[in-house]
Amino acid sequence: DTGVSQDPRHKITKRGQNVTFRCDPISEHNRLYWYRQTLGQGPEFLTYFQNEAQLEKSRLLSDRFSAERPKGSFSTLEIQRTEQGDSAMYLCASSESGTKYNEQFFGPGTRLTVL
């Protein structure tokens, strides 16, 4: 296993279009996180899955955002009716559960540009 992978790496879209990103976590990890990073800022938490259950969504996540992890493996993040303010790097991370604090392994991110 080579780590967390994300697809696509870059996405350019026009305002109003829908986009979907995919994250494949490390295979034995049952925790999966989505973060968003804008220029000059650190990553901001968006949502978290434990297996297939979505356990928390940030207030940052508007109704246009939806995330799924249907079989507790890969996850998708969809943004509907994109806006220019959605332009950012979208990062996925995964970790093992079992102990309280586990290192989160990050993927390379998907850079979204909304024109």
Place this chain on the structure above:
Amino acid sequence: DQQVKQNSPSLSVQEGRISILNCDYTNSMFDYFLWYKKYPAEGPTFLISISSIKDKNEDGRFTVFLNKSAKHLSLHIVPSQPGDSAVYFCAATTDSWGKLQFGAGTQVVVTP
């Protein structure tokens, strides 16, 4: 609200010298702190962590110090190497499942 703050956006240090990165936090409920390193076009990579029950943790050239009364932590890199040039993020968590809150990052440049 920004609960984790890195007030120095950049740091330049000579190769072989010590790099000291600082981080302040406002939430007294944070009980675990982490440092991540990020190269361009890559995701953040875990570097070192510290629990709130400790005040120091070392791993090779990296040492993290925690001062709970001041709500301050620092990362020391000794000696600094050119490969250490990257953006360093401080992060903290209080959640049992580890949702991280990050600072804005410090860009470190190690010069020969």
